[in-house]
Each structure stands twice: as structure tokens, then as C-alpha cells.
Amino acid sequence: MHRGCTLCEASCGLVVEVEGREVLSIRGDADDPLSRGYVCPKGIALQDLLTDPDRLRSPVRRRADGSWEEIGWDEALDLVADGLVRIRDQHGGESISLYLGNPVTHGWAPITFIPMLMQALKVKARYSAASVDQQPQHLLSYLLLGSPLLLPVPDIDRTDLLLVLGGNPLVSNGSIMTAPDMRRRISDLQARGGRLVVVDPRRSETADVADEHVAIRPGTDVFLLAAMLSTIDAEGLVRLGRAATYVDGVQQVLDAVRPITPERAEAVTGVPASTIRRLARELAGARRAAVYGRLGVTQSVFGTPAYWLVHALNIATGRLDEPGGWMLSTPAFDLPVVGERTTDLVGYDRWRSRVRGIPEFSSELPLATLADEILEPGPGKLRALVLYAGNPVLSAPDGRRLEEALQQLDLLVAVDYYVTESSRHAHVILPPTTPLERDEFDVVFPAVSVRNWVRWSPAAVPAPAGSMSDADILRGLLARVWRRTRSAAPTAAVRAKALERLFPRRFVDVALRAGPWGLRSYQKLTLAKVERARHGIDLGPLVPQLPKRLLTPGRRIPLAHPVVLADWPRVLDALASLEATASDPSSLVLIGRRHLRSNNSWMHNSERLAKGRNRFTLQIHPDDAKALGLADGDVAVVSTDVGEIDVPAELTDRLLPGVVSVPHGYGHDRPGPETGWRRAASLGGASVNDITDTRRIDPLSGNAAVQGVPVRVRRREAV
Numbered sequence: 001m002h003r004g005c006t007l008c009e010a011s012c013g014l015v016v017e018v019e020g021r022e023v024l025s026i027r028g029d030a031d032d033p034l035s036r037g038y039v040c041p042k043g044i045a046l047q048d049l050l051t052d053p054d055r056l057r058s059p060v061r062r063r064a065d066g067s068w069e070e071i072g073w074d075e076a077l078d079l080v081a082d083g084l085v086r087i088r089d090q091h092g093g094e095s096i097s098l099y100l101g102n103p104v105t106h107g108w109a110p111i112t113f114i115p116m117l118m119q120a121l122k123v124k125a126r127y128s129a130a131s132v133d134q135q136p137q138h139l140l141s142y143l144l145l146g147s148p149l150l151l152p153v154p155d156i157d158r159t160d161l162l163l164v165l166g167g168n169p170l171v172s173n174g175s176i177m178t179a180p181d182m183r184r185r186i187s188d189l190q191a192r193g194g195r196l197v198v199v200d201p202r203r204s205e206t207a208d209v210a211d212e213h214v215a216i217r218p219g220t221d222v223f224l225l226a227a228m229l230s231t232i233d234a235e236g237l238v239r240l241g242r243a244a245t246y247v248d249g250v251q252q253v254l255d256a257v258r259p260i261t262p263e264r265a266e267a268v269t270g271v272p273a274s275t276i277r278r279l280a281r282e283l284a285g286a287r288r289a290a291v292y293g294r295l296g297v298t299q300s301v302f303g304t305p306a307y308w309l310v311h312a313l314n315i316a317t318g319r320l321d322e323p324g325g326w327m328l329s330t331p332a333f334d335l336p337v338v339g340e341r342t343t344d345l346v347g348y349d350r351w352r353s354r355v356r357g358i359p360e361f362s363s364e365l366p367l368a369t370l371a372d373e374i375l376e377p378g379p380g381k382l383r384a385l386v387l388y389a390g391n392p393v394l395s396a397p398d399g400r401r402l403e404e405a406l407q408q409l410d411l412l413v414a415v416d417y418y419v420t421e422s423s424r425h426a427h428v429i430l431p432p433t434t435p436l437e438r439d440e441f442d443v444v445f446p447a448v449s450v451r452n453w454v455r456w457s458p459a460a461v462p463a464p465a466g467s468m469s470d471a472d473i474l475r476g477l478l479a480r481v482w483r484r485t486r487s488a489a490p491t492a493a494v495r496a497k498a499l500e501r502l503f504p505r506r507f508v509d510v511a512l513r514a515g516p517w518g519l520r521s522y523q524k525l526t527l528a529k530v531e532r533a534r535h536g537i538d539l540g541p542l543v544p545q546l547p548k549r550l551l552t553p554g555r556r557i558p559l560a561h562p563v564v565l566a567d568w569p570r571v572l573d574a575l576a577s578l579e580a581t582a583s584d585p586s587s588l589v590l591i592g593r594r595h596l597r598s599n600n601s602w603m604h605n606s607e608r609l610a611k612g613r614n615r616f617t618l619q620i621h622p623d624d625a626k627a628l629g630l631a632d633g634d635v636a637v638v639s640t641d642v643g644e645i646d647v648p649a650e651l652t653d654r655l656l657p658g659v660v661s662v663p664h665g666y667g668h669d670r671p672g673p674e675t676g677w678r679r680a681a682s683l684g685g686a687s688v689n690d691i692t693d694t695r696r697i698d699p700l701s702g703n704a705a706v707q708g709v710p711v712r713v714r715r716r717e718a719v
Contacts, residue, residue: 403421
């Protein structure tokens with residue numbers, strides 16, 4: 001059986017050998033056009049999810065005493081629909097919301113049905129993991145390119161210079177850049193004479209194989225990027241190329257960054273001015289080059305202006321929409337266009353959050369304000385929440401406060417495989433079938449892939465009798481909500497039949513036929529044709545397609561967008577403030593890190609992924625440890641004004657002095673009702689988000705600023 005992996009963005013092709021419902025082996029598909037036989041440990045662990053005895057197989061309802069009882073699917077879906085409709089009718093749709101976790105992006109059913117469910121319940125705002133990760137990227141794609149889903153990626157397979165800021169693609173296999181087997185891709189880049197430069201406070205796994213590692217103080221990428229752009233302007237190296245015909249406002253952007261010279265940037269970033277100038281010249285002078293920024297850029301208080309400069313640097317050096325540069329993929333299911341035509345969710349600052357006045361973006365509010373909206377009384381208070389494939393107690397800033405808030409809800413529903421740190425407070429949990437038990441079609445990651453491709457993933461094993469897939473659960477909820485809605489009740493049966501007949505298979509087929517590789521192209525793709533291609537279909541390298549692909553008025557890029565320019569004085573004020581106040585050499589700032597065997601908070605119950613050395617450690621430079629009296633293995637207390645956590649110390653010179661690192665996603669044994677994943681709970685550790693602050697956000701996108709967090713560290717004295 002050939003299919004794709006749905007556990008991370010790499011979307012590797014797999015060969016799954018089965019006998020009945022037993023999985024005999026999982027290996028990489030050597031004939032897959034994207035991954036070419038590569039697979040990381042997560043792909044093999046799909047088998048663990050299938051057989052995990054801790055995984056829920058049937059819906060459960062929480063009793064008054066906190067214990068769980070199994071119930072049937074009809075009873076469970078009726079309970080949920082009754083509760084949601086009752087709250088909607090009594091308090092309005094603004095009293096209901098959804099939180100969407102990362103796995104939502106790996107399935108076709110959630111992408112298809114969740115907008116319909118929001119409309120049926122009159123939900124005003126949703127929340128998602130995007131606002132603790134990548135929201136600046138989506139916001140800028142909307143403002144500059146016309147859709148939050150038009151996300152340029154480096155054409156890594158043809159570039160000569162790749163500049164990576166705040167990313168670790170060797171571990172993530174991309175991250176908003178679907179590129180499995182990054183080690184091979186980097187090796188190929190270097191073999192053809194190209195260079196990889198990594199800018200990061202930590203010598204990451206990617207930095208280990210790079211041609212150059214540039215250490216930078218956390219949270220200061222915006223000043224480095226601005227100084228590079230001002231250097232390119234000052235030295236007459238601006239070369240727009242074709243972009244000159246469809247990009248407006250370049251001179252305004254150059255004028256804005258002119259005050260930030262390499263010397264000023266050096267004082268706050270720690271990167272020598274000579275290095276900044278050299279990087280700028282190399283970027284401008286390379287035959288083919290691209291700038292790629294990720295979490296170190298987006299998870300800061302300057303996430304949007306910093307990522308805006310990623311756009312600006314790629315445009316000013318003529319890299320946008322050029323082979324080997326910064327390009328858009330051409331997905332067979334054209335999600336940006338389909339989304340524009342089928343929903344009215346897209347927009348920015350059409351209204352603001354009730355409590356803190358944060359702008360909405362595409363009908364979404366930042367996760368950093370979810371607890372506020374639940375705990376603050378008054379009209380519009382959140383009373384019901386659907387957690388869909390997410391564990392925000394571990395993912396959101398100030399997770400302890402959010403956990404307190406979840407317990408105040410009138411109705412909390414979770415669609416999840418496990419009783420997690422978040423879903424343990426749910427009234428009902430609806431467990432879907434696992435990826436190996438259901439057909440899947442990837443509608444998201446081909447839109448950010450470094451090569452064009454399409455793949456059908458058939459179920460590898462038959463689903464157990466009485467189970468429900470994501471599509472079944474959402475269809476069932478929608479049908480019940482319609483039946484209980486006065487205006488929709490007369491047509492509820494007809495709508496339900498249409499859902500079953502048309503969604504998601506028929507909808508995907510229509511999208512493929514009408515898409516860029518559909519019936520008007522030489523590929524003439526249909527869903528049936530994709531299904532027949534066991535290894536997927538290679539649609540070739542990325543191709544130039546601007547300005548035609550733009551969804552902005554007049555198909556032009558307003559680079560000097562007023563939303564970003566209005567925020568620019570905040571950047572200049574921060575620079576002046578940092579220059580005026582010399583950094584305290586004893587102060588420490590916190591960054592995160594990721595491991596190949598982990599992905600956020602939900603893979604620690606797999607024995608094969610969680611085995612080996614303890615990865616939950618506080619990485620700290622030996623000089624800082626010495627000053628604090630910390631030895632390797634000592635328990636360190638890491639604290640902020642929000643709270644404190646205990647973390648074993650790991651001394652390493654891989655970090656800049658003054659920087660400490662703790663991985664995200666741990667803390668499965670936190671106080672409170674028991675969770676259902678025993679292996680994860682046995683790992684110990686703590687949630688780093690118990691000490692991050694909901695007040696530290698990028699004000700434009702609302703993205704949580706969980707990198708560069710000022711912290712205090714001390715040794716935990718033995719009792």
C-alpha cells in the first residue's frame with residue numbers, strides 16, 4: 001500500500017505492508033517524486049498510533065465525578081449538537097468558538113467542513129496553532145499577495161545561496177516549506193557550488209551542516225534584515241528584475257530602513273557590521289538566492305515587520321518568482337483560489353477582540369487572548385469551545401491560566417485520539433480513525449512545497465466497525481446542527497445527503513479538474529487519475545507565475561503597505577531604546593528548539609519516538625552555568641513573572657552566552673485529572689508555556705512572542 005505520511009509538513013511517501021489490520025512494516029517510497037525514499041522516525045511511528053492501547057476507540061463522556069464513560073456515536077453527536085445549538089440560541093454565535101490544532105492541516109475533511117460548521121453555528125472567531133507559530137507569514141501574504149495561503153518558499157533544489165533565519169529545516173524538513181530529506185537537498189546545494197548560511201542564536205542541526213553559522217541575539221532579526229536591506233540600497237545593489245513591473249512602494253521601504261545601518265544593528269544583534277555588509281553583498285551578488293525565515297523571525301514582538309523584510313530582501317535582490325529564488329508552488333488543489341471563492345472568512349481588522357482589542361485576521365483571534373475571552377464576563381463571553389486536534393494547554397502562552405479558563409466553559413468538546421492535558425476537561429471527546437485507517441488527500445502542503453506534486457493516500461488498513469473518520473464526525477455534527485436550526489431544518493435532510501454525496505471526495509475532484517493541472521492543462525488531472533498513481537504524480541519544478549497568480553487589486557504587490565509602515569516607528573523606537581540601555585550581561589533570554597522525534601505536544605506516547613536520552617533539558621552555555629553555580633544535570637528553576645518550571649541543566653557551547661533553550665510540548669504529568677497517555681505522562685518535564693506571557697505578542701498579527709523571552713535561572717537547592 002502506498003500513501004503519504006501525515007505527521008509533519010514533509011509529507012513523505014510511504015510503503016505500508018499490511019496483513020489484514022496488522023501493519024507489518026512502514027518504509028519510505030523510493031518512487032515517490034517528492035521524498036524519493038526518505039522517511040523520518042515519525043513516519044514509521046504511524047504504526048504506534050494505530051495500535052496504541054491508550055488511544056480512544058469510542059466517544060466518551062465525562063461523568064460528574066470526573067471519570068469517563070463510553071457512549072455511542074449517535075448519543076455523542078446528539079449531545080454535542082444539542083449543547084452547541086442551545087448556547088448559540090441563548091447567547092449568540094460569538095459565544096462559541098473552535099481551536100484548530102496543527103493536524104487539521106493534514107486532512108482534507110477539516111479543511112472542507114470546518115468553515116461550514118462555523119457558518120452553521122454563526123461562529124464569529126476561531127483560534128488556531130497558527131497564532132503561536134506563523135501568523136505573520138499569513139498576514140503578509142494576505143496584505144501583499146492577496147491571500148494568506150499564497151506563501152512563497154525557497155526554490156532550494158536550484159538555488160546557489162540559501163539564507164536561513166531562525167529555522168532548523170534539517171529537523172523540521174521544511175516548516176512552511178515542504179521539503180523532505182533536507183540533508184540531501186542541502187548536500188546537493190553544496191555539491192553544485194552553492195552555500196547555506198544559517199542565522200540562529202543556537203548552533204542547530206542545520207547550522208552544523210551549513211557553510212556558515214551566524215550567531216544572533218534572539219528577537220533582533222528585524223534589525224539584521226533592515227541593515228542588510230539598507231546596505232543593498234546604499235551600495236546600489238537593488239535589482240528588482242521583473243518584479244519592477246508589478247511591485248509598488250520599493251523606494252518607501254528603502255527609505256524606512258535607511259536609519260538602520262550595519263553599525264547600529266551590530267550593537268543590538270551581536271552580528272558584526274562587516275558580516276552584515278558581506279551577507280548583503282553575497283545575497284545581492286549570487287546568481288540565484290533566497291531568504292527563508294521561520295520561528296526565530298515570526299515568534300517575536302516584531303514578527304510582522306521582520307517577515308515583511310524577508311519579502312523586501314527577496315524582492316529588492318530580484319529573487320521573487322525566479323528559478324532558484326523565492327517562488328510560489330502551483331498546487332493541483334489550488335487552495336488559495338478555492339478558499340477565496342468558497343468562504344468569506346478572509347480579511348483583516350474588520351473587528352477586534354472583545355477584551356484586548358486585538359485585530360482579527362481571517363475570522364481568527366490570537367490564541368494569546370483565548371483565556372481572556374472565556375474568563376472575562378459580559379456580552380460575547382465564550383461559553384463553548386470545540387478543540388479540534390489540538391492541545392492548547394501545552395501550546396498557548398500562560399498555559400496554566402488557559403487550563404483554568406477551559407474548566408469554566410459551559411461546553412468543551414474535543415476531537416482527539418487521547419485524553420490530553422486539554423481534553424481531560426472536555427465534556428465529550430470524539431475520537432476519529434487514525435491516518436492509516438482512512439483515505440486522505442493533502443490539500444495544504446502542496447501549496448508550500450519546493451516541488452509541484454499531488455498524491456492520493458488510500459487507507460492502509462480497514463477501519464473498525466462502528467468507528468468514524470474526521471469526515472464522518474463533521475458531517476454528522478453539521479447534519480444535526482442543521483436539523484436543530486429553525487431556518488435550516490426544512491432542508492436539513494437534503495443538505496445532509498448533499499454532504500455525503502459531494503464532500504469531500506466530489507468537491508476535491510471538481511477542484512482538481514478546475515485547477516491549474518486540471519482539464520485545461522496537459523495533465524488533465526481528476527481525482528480518479530490521482531488515485532491510480534500509486535506513488536503520486538510529479539508535476540515538475542516551481543515555475544514563475546507572477547503577477548498572474550496575485551489576488552490583490554490590479555494584481556500588484558503593495559510592498560510599502562500602510563499597515564506595516566504604520567508599525568515601523570515601533571521598530572525604530574525599540575532600536576533606540578536598546579542602544580540607550582546597555583544589555584545586562586547577567587540577563588538571560590529563552591528560545592525553543594525542536595527534535596526530529598517530536599512534533600509539538602502529541603507524539604510523546606509513541607515508544608519508538610520517546611525512547612532514548614532525555615530531551616527535555618535546559619540548554620545553557622557553560623559560562624552562564626558557571627556564573628549561576630549550575631552543573632550539568634542539576635535541576636534549574638526557570639522563571640518569569642508568569643511562573644516557574646524545573647528543568648534539568650544541559651551545559652553546551654552550542655548556544656550564545658546569555659541564551660537558554662527549552663523544548664516545547666512537554667509537561668504531560670501536570671497536576672489535575674489524569675490524562676490518557678501513560679507513556680507521555682511518564683516522561684516528566686514541564687510545559688515551557690507555563691512561563692510564557694500572553695502579553696508578549698506581535699501587535700499586528702497577534703502572534704505569540706515566545707522566542708527571546710527574558711527569564712531568570714537559578715539552581716534548585718536539594719530539600
